[in-house]
Amino acid sequence: MPRPASSASTGAFPRTIGATRLLQAFPRSGSSMDKLVIRGGTPLLGSVRVSGAKNAALPAMAAALLTEEDVILENIPQVRDIETERKLLAAMGAEVELGYGRAQHRTTISCSHLAKPEASYDLVKTMRASTLVLGPLVARMGHARVSLPGGCAIGARPIDLHIKGLEKLGAKITQEHGYIEARADRLKGARVVFEKITVTGTEDLLMAATLAEGETVLENCAREPEVSDLAALLNKMGARIEGAGTHTIRVHGVTKLHGARHRIIPDRIEAGTFIIAAALTGGDLMISGCDPSHLGALIEKLQECGVSLRTNGESVRVMSDAPLKAADITTEEFPGFPTDMQAQFMTLATQAEGASIITENIFENRFMHAQELVRMGANIKIDGRRAVVRGKTALSGAAVLASDLRASASLVLAALVADGETIIDRVYHIDRGYERIEEKLKGVGAQIRRIGELLPRRSPVPVSAI
Numbered sequence: 001m002p003r004p005a006s007s008a009s010t011g012a013f014p015r016t017i018g019a020t021r022l023l024q025a026f027p028r029s030g031s032s033m034d035k036l037v038i039r040g041g042t043p044l045l046g047s048v049r050v051s052g053a054k055n056a057a058l059p060a061m062a063a064a065l066l067t068e069e070d071v072i073l074e075n076i077p078q079v080r081d082i083e084t085e086r087k088l089l090a091a092m093g094a095e096v097e098l099g100y101g102r103a104q105h106r107t108t109i110s111c112s113h114l115a116k117p118e119a120s121y122d123l124v125k126t127m128r129a130s131t132l133v134l135g136p137l138v139a140r141m142g143h144a145r146v147s148l149p150g151g152c153a154i155g156a157r158p159i160d161l162h163i164k165g166l167e168k169l170g171a172k173i174t175q176e177h178g179y180i181e182a183r184a185d186r187l188k189g190a191r192v193v194f195e196k197i198t199v200t201g202t203e204d205l206l207m208a209a210t211l212a213e214g215e216t217v218l219e220n221c222a223r224e225p226e227v228s229d230l231a232a233l234l235n236k237m238g239a240r241i242e243g244a245g246t247h248t249i250r251v252h253g254v255t256k257l258h259g260a261r262h263r264i265i266p267d268r269i270e271a272g273t274f275i276i277a278a279a280l281t282g283g284d285l286m287i288s289g290c291d292p293s294h295l296g297a298l299i300e301k302l303q304e305c306g307v308s309l310r311t312n313g314e315s316v317r318v319m320s321d322a323p324l325k326a327a328d329i330t331t332e333e334f335p336g337f338p339t340d341m342q343a344q345f346m347t348l349a350t351q352a353e354g355a356s357i358i359t360e361n362i363f364e365n366r367f368m369h370a371q372e373l374v375r376m377g378a379n380i381k382i383d384g385r386r387a388v389v390r391g392k393t394a395l396s397g398a399a400v401l402a403s404d405l406r407a408s409a410s411l412v413l414a415a416l417v418a419d420g421e422t423i424i425d426r427v428y429h430i431d432r433g434y435e436r437i438e439e440k441l442k443g444v445g446a447q448i449r450r451i452g453e454l455l456p457r458r459s460p461v462p463v464s465a466i
């Protein structure tokens, strides 16, 4: 397994290790034992740039499995989940060049020789999105062996809808020794109605259908921007997809896809997290390189809370020193309020006057951050899928534990307004999805630093995989 560089530099240095030409895989120093130390009370001022969307980059990298030719992806975020996906593809025999810094966050993936169409438990357990390789592998190779992901910190996360959909397309699916095996000579187009809206399920089936014989109609699809971004890439690769971004997607199967170059959309969840950071600290922050049209539900809700925001083409400016007001949210599929912003909104609600009711509709156990916020002084009562947050309460710095990716973001936000110092443990969760968060926050005035045991980098501890 390639050892990532340990330098904090951003320059690229090509080297070839096994099937992977590593320009600079995950270059920051640190280990899974890292902690963030934050001293609260400083308003965020200036400008911060949003990275590419992790949740768009992961399916895009999996889409490279559909062709023998090179797929070049730009605006790839420098986060640990991308590194996991690189390992996943390399383990199958793909050549993956991944470059940050001067190489402009770009990856070139060549899947001309795939030796082993398998996603092992070791990788799937650290990142559930690994299951995105199932559809492309069976479509191109006629065979896929993918570990079942197992439990997750935010609740049961089955992949039954991926499996049912692939069966509809004619794949024979068996399950043995914790692995799903899918086989098909060639998938056949069919009508697939998702019983429940699933983002990666829609993406998995979309990729599989591109190489199926005849027409596939996917109904009750996820409409997330990341699904549309994947469809845009696939169409550049020669697929014939219509309707992405709506509930019904039609795919006219083709026999072969070719290489393409594609720029990944900005990360709307990272953008939303910075917007809340600015609103909470009473700052004046320009969040640049984002797409405000992907942030509609969040922006509307923050305006209801009294946050002053101005959007233009590719940026959002938050100017906020007025008192925050309570507001209720219910998480929904896009374009509703995203579950991936629920934890961060909860932190905001602790600083708003009045009672905010937060209803989590997508996952059944996604309030793990609440207990840690309470330890910092928040008043939060949980009742099933509902949390009632009463504010405004003063928060005080404490030692807290991050339980999953977005939960850790909510703790960083709380720390930014807490009195004194907060030490956040299990920072590997935040490193899965936020690029250089401490550097970006420091750049706009936050008092934040990373401390770590000077150990060689290890694989992240597999607790949750959002």
Ligand code: UD1
Pocket (backbone or CB within 6 Å): 055, 058, 128, 129, 156, 157, 158, 159, 160, 161, 162, 163, 196, 197, 198, 199, 200, 201, 226, 339, 340, 362, 363, 364, 466
């Ligand atoms: C994706 C996002 C994640 C986000 C979530 C919801 C990626 C890599 N991850 O996750 O950040 O929080 O969407 O917006 O894009 N379900 C089933 N059976 C299935 C699949 C899903 O019952 O086969 C259920 C899930 O348990 C959950 C709901 O459907 O309750 C939505 O999950 P889904 O949209 O699939 O989430 P992910 O695609 O895993």
